[in-house]
Amino acid sequence: MKFKSLMHKVMAAMLALPLIPSLAHAFQAAPAHRADYNGWTPHEHWDAVWHETMLDITVLGIVFAVITVAFMVMYVRKGHGERGKLPTLTNQAKIGWVVLPCMLFLGDDLFLYVKGFDLHNHYREVPTNAVEVKLTGSMWNWNYVDVNGIDTDNELVVKQGTPVVMRMVSDDVLHSHYMTRYRVTEDLMPGRITWQWFMPDQVGESVATCREYCGTMHSGMYGKIIVKSAADYDAYVAEQTASIPSVTGVAKAATAADQI
Amino acid sequence: MSGFMGHEPDGKPGQPKTVKEWVFTLDHKVIGVWYLIGAIASFVVAGLAATAMRIELGSVGPDITDNGDIYNLWLTMHGAVMILGFQIPALLGFVANWAVPIMVGGKDMAFPRVNAMSVWLLWSGILLALLNLVIPDSYNGMWTGYPPYSLTDAVGNTALYSSVVIILGMSSVFGAVNLACTVAFMRCKGMGWFQMPLTVWCVFTANVIQLIFVPVLAASVLLLSLDKYLGFGFYNPEVGGDVLLYQNLFWFYSHPAVYVILLPFMGIMFEIFAVSARNDVFNYKATVWAVIAFIPVSSDVWVHHAYVAGLPDWLRLLQTFTTLLISLPFGLLMLSLTGTMYRGAIRYTGPMWWAVGAFFMLIIGALTGIPNALSAIDYGISDSYVIMSHFHYVMAVSGGMAIFAGVFFWFPKLTGRMCNSLMTKLTAAGFFIGMNIVMGPLYFAGMEGMPRRYMDYQMYADNELIVSAQHWSTIGIYITFVSALLMIVVWLHGAIAGEKATSANPWGSQSLEFTATAIIPGQGNFPTPVICPEGWHPYNFIDNPKPEFEPHPGTSGHH
Numbered sequence: 078m079k080f081k082s083l084m085h086k087v088m089a090a091m092l093a094l095p096l097i098p099s100l101a102h103a104f105q106a107a108p109a110h111r112a113d114y115n116g117w118t119p120h121e122h123w124d125a126v127w128h129e130t131m132l133d134i135t136v137l138g139i140v141f142a143v144i145t146v147a148f149m150v151m152y153v154r155k156g157h158g159e160r161g162k163l164p165t166l167t168n169q170a171k172i173g174w175v176v177l178p179c180m181l182f183l184g185d186d187l188f189l190y191v192k193g194f195d196l197h198n199h200y201r202e203v204p205t206n207a208v209e210v211k212l213t214g215s216m217w218n219w220n221y222v223d224v225n226g227i228d229t230d231n232e233l234v235v236k237q238g239t240p241v242v243m244r245m246v247s248d249d250v251l252h253s254h255y256m257t258r259y260r261v262t263e264d265l266m267p268g269r270i271t272w273q274w275f276m277p278d279q280v281g282e283s284v285a286t287c288r289e290y291c292g293t294m295h296s297g298m299y300g301k302i303i304v305k306s307a308a309d310y311d312a313y314v315a316e317q318t319a320s321i322p323s324v325t326g327v328a329k330a331a332t333a334a335d336q337i
Numbered sequence: 338m339s340g341f342m343g344h345e346p347d348g349k350p351g352q353p354k355t356v357k358e359w360v361f362t363l364d365h366k367v368i369g370v371w372y373l374i375g376a377i378a379s380f381v382v383a384g385l386a387a388t389a390m391r392i393e394l395g396s397v398g399p400d401i402t403d404n405g406d407i408y409n410l411w412l413t414m415h416g417a418v419m420i421l422g423f424q425i426p427a428l429l430g431f432v433a434n435w436a437v438p439i440m441v442g443g444k445d446m447a448f449p450r451v452n453a454m455s456v457w458l459l460w461s462g463i464l465l466a467l468l469n470l471v472i473p474d475s476y477n478g479m480w481t482g483y484p485p486y487s488l489t490d491a492v493g494n495t496a497l498y499s500s501v502v503i504i505l506g507m508s509s510v511f512g513a514v515n516l517a518c519t520v521a522f523m524r525c526k527g528m529g530w531f532q533m534p535l536t537v538w539c540v541f542t543a544n545v546i547q548l549i550f551v552p553v554l555a556a557s558v559l560l561l562s563l564d565k566y567l568g569f570g571f572y573n574p575e576v577g578g579d580v581l582l583y584q585n586l587f588w589f590y591s592h593p594a595v596y597v598i599l600l601p602f603m604g605i606m607f608e609i610f611a612v613s614a615r616n617d618v619f620n621y622k623a624t625v626w627a628v629i630a631f632i633p634v635s636s637d638v639w640v641h642h643a644y645v646a647g648l649p650d651w652l653r654l655l656q657t658f659t660t661l662l663i664s665l666p667f668g669l670l671m672l673s674l675t676g677t678m679y680r681g682a683i684r685y686t687g688p689m690w691w692a693v694g695a696f697f698m699l700i701i702g703a704l705t706g707i708p709n710a711l712s713a714i715d716y717g718i719s720d721s722y723v724i725m726s727h728f729h730y731v732m733a734v735s736g737g738m739a740i741f742a743g744v745f746f747w748f749p750k751l752t753g754r755m756c757n758s759l760m761t762k763l764t765a766a767g768f769f770i771g772m773n774i775v776m777g778p779l780y781f782a783g784m785e786g787m788p789r790r791y792m793d794y795q796m797y798a799d800n801e802l803i804v805s806a807q808h809w810s811t812i813g814i815y816i817t818f819v820s821a822l823l824m825i826v827v828w829l830h831g832a833i834a835g836e837k838a839t840s841a842n843p844w845g846s847q848s849l850e851f852t853a854t855a856i857i858p859g860q861g862n863f864p865t866p867v868i869c870p871e872g873w874h875p876y877n878f879i880d881n882p883k884p885e886f887e888p889h890p891g892t893s894g895h896h
Contacts, residue, residue: 130711145696152681161682186662190661193711196714250483251483263645266647267575269581273716284786296405
């Protein structure tokens with residue numbers, strides 16, 4: 078009976094296990110100014126959650142593998158007639174060996190889920206100061222039109238420190254816009270508008286590829302995301318818009334009209 | 338009607354003798370062999386396509402082709418044939434047909450004629466799929482067949498794709514009805530539901546999943562053809578359709594299909610683990626319930642394939658949670674596999690080497706699935722090599738190794754001969770090492786951003802990690818290729834010139850196909866109807882002194 082009551086306590090404790098990460102998260106202070114994202118960009122957040130997830134699965138895998146290897150070595154058959162001696166489980170033990178592991182797995186699932194939930198919201202809440210870029214995918218080209226009306230193929234120039242939100246549609250088949258550095262993917266499709274945002278935090282170049290199979294030249298569909306410092310960017314905009322003054326006004330009006 | 342046309346026991350052990358008997362057979366075992374031949378042929382075709390792609394990806398720039406359409410044809414054929422031609426037929430065809438009716442003590446399948454029709458539908462599907470290699474407008478829309486690409490002319494012959502899927506689907510549904518009835522109604526006297534081997538439970542559950550979901554897949558590709566050729570607009574936004582509808586319908590089948598493959602191959606692993614360790618399956622009843630739990634849980638995981646496809650945010654979050662839930666029944670199965678070794682008496686036979694390889698690959702494959710389930714993490718790795726490496730670890734490597742373990746396990750019952758034990762172990766080790774070299778580095782290439790389904794990666798040419806991962810991976814494919822080739826040689830050698838099996842039960846199993854039949858079971862399987870004695874259990878090695886372990890010189894590893 079003593080064992081039974083101990084079992085009940087252990088089981089009750091295990092049942093409460095999944096609640097711990099959720100509660101811990103509830104008491105964690107939320108970022109004060111979500112819209113600013115000072116120094117905490119979605120891709121940095123992604124890296125952090127990714128590393129924790131990798132650590133989590135590595136530990137799980139090592140525990141599982143080490144136990145199995147130990148069993149494999151310890152229980153090699155010694156003689157012809159030798160048989161296994163797996164102890165017969167009591168009914169309580171049978172249930173325990175279902176409930177306890179399930180609670181552990183569920184606890185780990187919820188732990189990662191809560192992390193992922195937070196990160197998801199980070200990715201799906203656009204900062205209020207974001208500038209818009211219209212992106213149209215077609216076989217096999219990325220067409221970017223930025224807030225200044227600068228229309229480029231397979232190359233997008235953005236300003237360091239200003240979040241960018243892309244409104245995306247496809248001209249023909251499915252495409253998927255992935256920015257290597259910014260760790261964000263979203264499909265483009267005809268008939269629907271989808272969106273993604275990123276924070277260009279460092280000056281430099283990075284790759285944008287297509288991640289949805291789109292035919293013969295799928296792997297040839299890629300572009301560059303170029304981040305310029307504020308001064309360089311302003312010079313770039315002045316240079317580009319000088320040649321297309323009429324487009325600028327039209328694009329600005331259009332952007333104002335379809336705010337997300 | 339001559340004897341072989343019916344399915345009455347003729348009492349004579351052995352394989353059919355004439356071509357007519359082979360081709361027009363209604364015997365579930367011969368049909369099982371036909372499935373196996375189809376599956377192995379598919380494995381060879383899809384494996385050659387994989388090798389060609391891998392060589393092409395060995396370095397930046399064209400290696401053996403610079404034609405995107407040819408590469409995409411390989412890619413499409415590789416995916417479609419591996420899944421629909423190799424894995425599902427090997428598991429729900431060969432294992433379900435050959436092993437399951439004997440394991441439950443039945444004399445045949447419930448509907449032998451339907452069974453024969455299933456296998457010939459499979460062969461029709463395979464031949465139709467191979468047509469793709471010769472017709473001028475071959476289909477290159479990937480095995481997923483997403484519209485609107487599959488509705489364009491650039492994709493080639495979409496009707497061929499739809500037809501192949503529908504024919505293979507019909508084959509699956511007929512097979513699934515047949516097998517479910519066989520397990521439900523053809524069990525021998527004395528065998529209750531909880532006395533069935535786990536392989537039977539796994540195949541049965543997989544077939545229930547097939548019955549529920551295959552019609553959805555058939556409908557989704559049928560609508561595709563209606564759209565393309567008759568101008569309907571289910572998936573065409575220009576006339577009010579929705580391209581996302583296809584993805585939802587397609588994955589509503591195709592993710593459960595992963596468990597249709599996973600469950601039977603884990604069933605084979607359970608069988609080999611228990612027999613090799615001569616141990617009870619740990620927590621057998623709970624394991625059975627975990628297998629059954631896959632039916633409801635597998636139905637609610639499909640959305641993770643469309644996390645980045647413009648679905649509403651609330652659905653992404655909700656489905657992240659339901660997708661993670663699959664870890665519960667799956668974790669229980671892994672626990673049972675490990676537990677089956679606890680205090681066992683493990684003998685490392687050839688099939689056990691393959692099964693152990695499958696187990697360790699499954700640990701890697703399953704755990705790398707956890708990040709994929711998280712929608713927010715998916716924003717960074719969607720359709721990258723991370724995903725590709727994960728499902729290749731689960732399906733290609735673990736699934737493939739378990740299937741081959743099963744072939745080696747039942748080989749003496751198929752041919753009456755043994756495969757060379759040393760060569761069996763060597764090929765298992767080669768395949769295991771080779772595939773780890775192929776898929777391990779690619780996981781890290783995926784973390785760097787390498788997308789899948791690319792014939793080239795010039796945009797990452799200055800990324801050393803991606804370039805060297807691709808290079809190593811290609812070296813790995815040579816090791817895998819040689820091992821797989823050698824494995825087929827080992828089978829052929831075993832079937833033609835292998836040492837004759839001296840015992841009907843070379844591994845010391847307690848399951849009926851080993852204990853109650855001849856070395857090669859004949860028509861009707863059992864000389865006399867089988868009755869399981871009171872308290873009989875396929876894994877009760879501890880209390881049951883019989884059958885005695887009969888070592889075979891060609892099979893034993895450790896004595």
